[in-house]
Amino acid sequence: MGVYNNPPKILTDEQGNISGIQGDILSEVAKREGWQLETVECHWELCLRWIEQGEIDILPDVAWTETRESAMDFHQVPALMSWSQLYGTKNQKLSSLLDLQDKRLAVLQGSVQQSYLENLVSNFELRVTWVPQKNIAESFRAVSEGRADVVASNQYIGEKLASELNLSSSPVMFLPNKLFYVTPPGRHSGVLSTLDRYLQNWKRDPDSPYYLILEKWSIQQARSIPAYVWWLVAALVSGLLLALVISQLLRRRVSRIGAHLRATETRLTTILNSVDAFIFIKDKERRYRYVNQKVCDLLGYSEEQIIGSTDESFFDPHTCAVLAEADIRVLETGERITNEESTLLTGGGTEITSTSVKLPLRDTRGNIYALCGIATDISEYRQTQQKLHQLAYFDPLTELPNRRLLLDRLHKALMHAKTSGSEGAILLIDLDNFKTLNDTQGHAAGDQLLRQAAARLGEGLHGKETLGRLSADEFLLVLEGLGKNMDDAVNFATSQARTLLEKMSQPYVLNSGPFSGSASVGVVMFSDAKGSVETLLKEADLALCDAKDAGRNTMRFYNPVMQTKVNHQSQMEAALRRALEGDNLQLHLQPQFDEGHKVFAMEALLRWQDPDMGWVSPADFIPVAESSGQIVPLGEWVMQKACQLLAGWQHHAAMKELILAVNISARQFYHPHFVEHIQSCIAHTGIDPHYLELEITESLLIDDLENTINKMNLLRGMGIRFSLDDFGTGYASLGYLKRLPLSSLKIDQTFVRDLLSDPNDEAIVSTIVALGKSLELKVIAEGVETLEQEERLKALKCQAFQGYYFGRPAPAEHWLETL
Known part of the structure; x- marks a missing residue:
């Protein structure tokens, strides 16, 4: 050296x-x-x-x-x-x-x-x-x-x-x-x-x-303002001093110094044009009076075209408003302003971020006549900052949040859950046999699998969830805001876990060839961790180990009670699917009576007797069918069997005039092929649609009312009747009722049960009966179990009855023989 x-x-x-x-x-x-x-x-x-x-x-x-x-x-x-x-x-x-x-x-x-x-x-x-x-x-x-x-x-x-x-x-x-x-x-x-x-x-x-x-x-x-900014200011001051000296020399040697002055001006312009900063001067009206070459390059115009114009000629309205606010402060108060500005040209393009210094220019009397601005482009620096942030908080391979960001968001989610009382859950997802793939096909194939897995896990997320890569082949999904009902939260977490398992079990296409993979999932509810991120992750890891021990490609809850419930639900789903495929379900009928104790209709009720579980209550298997999506094929099976019953009744005098009521779930009703399926059943069995009644609940009236009414009118035009089940427990309004093509209202059994002891229930029943009469609808009371209840209902002008007092649900053969 x-x-x-x-x-x-x-x-x-x-x-x-x-x-x-x-x-x-x-x-x-x-x-x-x-x-x-x-x-x-x-x-x-x-x-x-x-x-x-x-x-x-x-x-x-x-x-x-x-x-x-x-x-x-x-x-x-x-x-x-x-x-x-x-x-x-x-x-x-x-x-x-x-x-x-x-x-x-x-x-x-x-x-x-x-x-x-x-x-x-x-x-x-x-x-x-x-x-x-x-x-x-x-x-x-x-x-x-x-x-x-x-x-x-x-x-x-x-x-x-x-x-x-x-x-x-x-x-x-x-x-x-x-x-x-x-x-x-x-x-x-x-x-x-x-x-x-x-x-x-x-x-x-x-x-x-x-x-x-x-x-x-x-x-x-200087550490906050780049050093060359000070040199620019020094250059400007030196230039001004030099100009004063030259003006004195001009009086003595005009002919000789004139040429030198022009040369000096050219050199000064060359210096300012070579500076890596935007330098400009604006007058009191914020019109440009001087710009260096870098400003011309930015705006895309020559100096002559820019001089005399304002920012409104070059920048978008938002940029102009921001620039004007700073300019006015300098010109009116004499304040020296240093700030960071983002500018966008009128024609669009890349936004430029710069550090701007604006200071007032004063005449010999101290009056402000213009401002001088020096702006340094720091866009590349800001981009570097963003890249550093990306590297610090996101996984470079999958572009998902990394462990550091995941833990921060999980901590915030636990704090919010604690204050709001809302439940949440985390799903720890581990790719099965990932190490085997790395060892046999190389790390490039492993990286490709991780990217595809991350893309699959991110499909269908709505923004409330946080998905990230926790470690080599482990991903974490944070679910927030699952509500205060634990059963609903567990069901939602279960549904998400099963959806992820299904996605991860689909074949992968890697450069090294096809690969069949799967994943194991450990699930922990927020309430199990008692506010600790470390505890939550430990419990999720234990649940994940349990899932792997169970044979992989499965999920496990940390909470044994929840896991038992989930296992039972999974077993019931599988058994229900087998029953549906094997046609092992049954339809039982419960009669409806008029005031003269004459049967005028039957309600079809689904019953299931499993070889292993025995008789399974509808209160248990219907929610499972709803959550697993089996309610639609289940409803189609019931509709098909009901139409077959009606067709068979046409050969029996005691049954041929009876109406058969079938319960319809909201999910079944909104299925795109619902109407076509009913038309198909009627066509195949040849029944008269006037004897078919569809019982709907008030939940159908909450969403998409116009679509509901249109479908009902279409079916009503075919002759099919409609009954509003469990009336009084939902959200129906009088405005909706008068628009619906109904034939009857069914008073929910909760009002009938305490009719003799609760004046409020009596008042509700009386009101529903009066409402049905005014709308010309038949009113049927459900859950009638005693003579006293029947007599009181009759006193309140009720027209029809259904319940154990008149007959329990039984197979169709029983009622065919009885009637």
């Missing part, structure tokens, strides 16, 4: 080791990377020659120029920001670069200050005597000893040497520079890339070694 004495940026200590800001930075990187640094001392011009010739491997503290870029390799992220300044004796008058006229100027031989000032002196035709030196300290001693009048140096070492030699710093600042490490051309690109990586990461962290080194050498660099 080449080292020339330029404290505090670069120097060697008493032992000959590298030191200074850039020396310490490189030493810190070398320590972390295991590099060995050998110090080679040289003066500046020799250092440059050696790096170009490859005599040394790396040289710090090099400002970028086009000439140097062709002779040596630079990295991307600047190590330091620097500017240059003029220094002289305390009685030396230096207010602008033009005061160098007839001065002896000491500079470091081969430095950027020398090349810059030589160009400026030539353009302004100044008479300057050059005093080049091999090192910076010698340049300052030349002024102190009277061999030179002025010295040009970077501000880091300049302030130190000026103080030591009793020199003063002038207000003339110029040449803001970015300082880099360089290597010989075509060599050590890996070293430069490593430096870029450390500098980029350290500059983002206020507590990094980079800022600790700056503080060690008493150097402060």
